[in-house]
Amino acid sequence: MCQSKNIYLPNLATIEAIVDETPDVRTFRLVFQDENVRENFSFRAGQFAEYSAFGAGESTFCIASAPTRKGYIECCFRSVGRVTEELRRLEVGDTIGVRGPYGNSFPIEDFYGKNLVFVAGGIALPPLRTVIWNCLDLRDKFGDITIVYGARSEADLVYKRELAEWQERSDVRLVKCVDPGGNGPGFDGKVGFVPSVLEEAAPSAENTIALVCGPPIMIKFTLPVLERLGFTDDAIYTTLENRMKCGVGKCGRCNVGNVYVCKDGPVFTAGQVKAMSQEF
Amino acid sequence: MPQIITEANLRSLIDSLVKESKLVVGPKEAGSMVLYQPLSNGADLKLGALPRRSSKELFFPICEDILTFGKEDGVTKVKDVDRASFPDAVLIGALPCDAGSPSILDAVFSWDYNDDFYLERRKKSTIVGIACTSCDDACFCTAVGYAPDSPAGSDLFLTPLKDGSYACNAVTEKGEKLVSAHGSLFKEGAAADAAPLAAPDTAKLDLAKIKEWLNTHFEDPLWQSIADVCLGCGACAFICPACHCFDINDEGTPDHGTRRKHWDACGFGKFTNHASGHNPRDIQNKRYRNRIMHKFKYYDDKFGKTLCTGCGRCIRACPVGIDIGDILNKINVQAG
Numbered sequence: 376m377c378q379s380k381n382i383y384l385p386n387l388a389t390i391e392a393i394v395d396e397t398p399d400v401r402t403f404r405l406v407f408q409d410e411n412v413r414e415n416f417s418f419r420a421g422q423f424a425e426y427s428a429f430g431a432g433e434s435t436f437c438i439a440s441a442p443t444r445k446g447y448i449e450c451c452f453r454s455v456g457r458v459t460e461e462l463r464r465l466e467v468g469d470t471i472g473v474r475g476p477y478g479n480s481f482p483i484e485d486f487y488g489k490n491l492v493f494v495a496g497g498i499a500l501p502p503l504r505t506v507i508w509n510c511l512d513l514r515d516k517f518g519d520i521t522i523v524y525g526a527r528s529e530a531d532l533v534y535k536r537e538l539a540e541w542q543e544r545s546d547v548r549l550v551k552c553v554d555p556g557g558n559g560p561g562f563d564g565k566v567g568f569v570p571s572v573l574e575e576a577a578p579s580a581e582n583t584i585a586l587v588c589g590p591p592i593m594i595k596f597t598l599p600v601l602e603r604l605g606f607t608d609d610a611i612y613t614t615l616e617n618r619m620k621c622g623v624g625k626c627g628r629c630n631v632g633n634v635y636v637c638k639d640g641p642v643f644t645a646g647q648v649k650a651m652s653q654e655f
Numbered sequence: 656m657p658q659i660i661t662e663a664n665l666r667s668l669i670d671s672l673v674k675e676s677k678l679v680v681g682p683k684e685a686g687s688m689v690l691y692q693p694l695s696n697g698a699d700l701k702l703g704a705l706p707r708r709s710s711k712e713l714f715f716p717i718c719e720d721i722l723t724f725g726k727e728d729g730v731t732k733v734k735d736v737d738r739a740s741f742p743d744a745v746l747i748g749a750l751p752c753d754a755g756s757p758s759i760l761d762a763v764f765s766w767d768y769n770d771d772f773y774l775e776r777r778k779k780s781t782i783v784g785i786a787c788t789s790c791d792d793a794c795f796c797t798a799v800g801y802a803p804d805s806p807a808g809s810d811l812f813l814t815p816l817k818d819g820s821y822a823c824n825a826v827t828e829k830g831e832k833l834v835s836a837h838g839s840l841f842k843e844g845a846a847a848d849a850a851p852l853a854a855p856d857t858a859k860l861d862l863a864k865i866k867e868w869l870n871t872h873f874e875d876p877l878w879q880s881i882a883d884v885c886l887g888c889g890a891c892a893f894i895c896p897a898c899h900c901f902d903i904n905d906e907g908t909p910d911h912g913t914r915r916k917h918w919d920a921c922g923f924g925k926f927t928n929h930a931s932g933h934n935p936r937d938i939q940n941k942r943y944r945n946r947i948m949h950k951f952k953y954y955d956d957k958f959g960k961t962l963c964t965g966c967g968r969c970i971r972a973c974p975v976g977i978d979i980g981d982i983l984n985k986i987n988v989q990a991g
Contacts, residue, residue, distance in 0.1 A: 379738060379739075379769070379771035379774075379775060380769070380771060381721065381722065381735050381738075381771065381772075382768045382769065382770060382771070383721045383722060383903065383914070383916070384721075384722055384733065384735055385733065387733060427905075427914075428909075429724040429731060429905065429909045429912060430724075430905050430907055430908045430909040430910075430912050431905055432903065432904055432905045432914075433903060434930075453930070455930045455931065456930045459930065469731075470730075470731035472724075472733065590931075590933075591933065616929070617927065617929070617935060618926075618928060618929055618930075620901070620902055620903045620919075621903065623767070624763070624766060624767060624768065625763055625764060625768070625899070625901070626900055626901050626903070626919070627899060627900030627901070627919075627921060627949070628900065628919075628921070628926055628927050629927075630945075630949075630953065631935070632873070632948070632953070633948075633952065633953040633956040633957065635957075638767065652873045652948075653873070654873075654935050654936065654941060654945075655935050
């Protein structure tokens, strides 16, 4: 049978490890079952994939591991719907489907020689964590690296073991925070919302790129802070996280105006976002 | 000299194509309505009425399997769908507003990533369009650049003649092949006068001007005024020859199931709803705005085409009487 390519056909991957990041956020480490795919799958930081729980459907998440770490990929998801609830029922050794990688990516090479400021909120750290490790794995290519990360409460901070690792490193400045009331007695970070903690941390905008991911409300209040710190719109990168089905520019639901997040994004500069039809 | 086919021979052509094991689809009576359906013989063909749904479903079915999955001896396997055995098909008797839609939709299904479910069917299909001789108040093909005698999208185009036969114009190589393979049913000769064409009562719209207005009126009271009555039922999208939005869902269990692609509608509240509950198009006027913008701006921005053939089905189907022709006229006037 001479068969054309089916763009909707996922690769099969085995869940190699599971980490519970928070009570409802889980990381899967995935290894492709087909040797050829395992060896040749490549992606760039910022790209996303469609992950299948067979029988429930597909969900869209970023690839949360770094492209510099070969042999596996990781995804991170909160259990909130039919597919993610089903994914959560899976165990180490079970099979899921992965389609991708899709979308554009962070232009990491353009950041060589610059300082980086990462600003993330809640479960939006994964799309930046891929970039953070990508950059830390090529550490000498970048200047200062600052990470400002916050969540509602200590329990909601994801990648806790990695936050500890970044805190230990002398070549990373980590400022972690939780919303007022979200801190326990021994919390060693700041208490406050991400935008004000960022303003207080006041990273220099000179020769610096800011990468921002978070809920819409956090983005809304973070952009003016970055502006006050001197960041220009083309020095600020973010990702848009619209609902998707096909991931390949056909099904018609992820568009913001005439911009297809799945094809033209998910990575955009603040300047590009401001130029879009305001429908987020 | 044009090729002529009599009505009897047109029906014989269908008989022959069916005998050749081709999938022949054309307007056919289905209860109280006419639908584009597989024809089992020439007598099934029912010309002269606009079928209830468009013919896009021949290429982009309402619902189709895109893969199957299941467990064999406890191991998860995924199986592709056999697209190589999609049948050779002839769509016969498609009106210009339907025959024109695949050449619009080709763009979205083939940019960067090829959707071979759609494209394989397209490759294996020949479209025999027919000039339109009857219309109603909802028709507005002439307003958006089509016409009752527009051969756009047809491989072979039939023009009804006063004597009941049809003048045949082979538009593409596929159309020529269809004629040459059934040469005995066609005859060269002087055509009788053409039967009177349908004459939709609409003025031609300036689509470029409308797009210019849309470029600068993302926020406008017009959207609210339409959405005040829109029920978000999705009928306009499902019945449209050019709407292409779809959903992908699993049916079955992890042990045995099917992944299916099926029509969806941007008018539905859940269409863009995030898992978090956040919804970028959270109210109906944003959803209706997207419908108009997609058809007359976004698709043109991306692919240089308008996502509408003026068939008027959305106007006839709308339970609350939203008239896209009126909306376009309003924009056309506002655009000056």
